[in-house]
Structure formats: C-alpha cells, structure tokens
Amino acid sequence: MSPKRGDRVTVPPPDDEWDVRFGTSEAVRGWEELCRLALSNTRRCLDTLRSEPRSRSNHERQHRLRGDLATHRHNGRDL
Numbered sequence: 001m002s003p004k005r006g007d008r009v010t011v012p013p014p015d016d017e018w019d020v021r022f023g024t025s026e027a028v029r030g031w032e033e034l035c036r037l038a039l040s041n042t043r044r045c046l047d048t049l050r051s052e053p054r055s056r057s058n059h060e061r062q063h064r065l066r067g068d069l070a071t072h073r074h075n076g077r078d079l
Contacts, residue, residue: 003028017050025070045055 009020009031022028034042048055056062064070071078
C-alpha cells in the first residue's frame with residue numbers, strides 16, 4: 001500500500017526523535033522521487049529532520065523555504 005497524507009515517512013522513530021509525516025500527497029510523490037534520485041542524501045535529510053529539525057548548523061545546504069512553502073496552516077495555526 002502506498003503512503004498518503006498523514007502517514008509516517010518511515011518506521012516509527014525512537015522515543016527521543018521527532019515523528020516525520022507526509023503533509024500532502026505531493027510530498028509523498030516528491031519524497032519517493034528523492035529516494036530514487038539521491039537515496040543517501042535523502043536518508044541524511046530524514047535523520048536530521050528526526051533528530052534536530054530546527055538545526056541551522058549547516059546553513060550552506062539548508063535554507064528556509066520561501067513563498068507559499070514558507071508557512072503551512074495546520075489545525076488552524078500557521079506554522
């Protein structure tokens with residue numbers, strides 16, 4: 001069964017890590033494409049998202065999203 005909006009990106013994380021879930025069906029398709037094209041980089045990305053999602057330690061490669069992707073409304077709150 002293919003993942004869909006709200007599903008986990010991968011297996012449940014350990015207790016001390018964040019649970020990464022898909023926000024949209026487009027995110028599912030994009031993630032699967034990233035896995036096909038750059039599996040090791042995608043894995044490193046997932047590890048960072050789980051352990052320290054707000055980290056700015058590698059600002060040469062990690063940038064804040066801009067435009068429509070900069071915020072998202074979730075449960076009535078802009079995040």
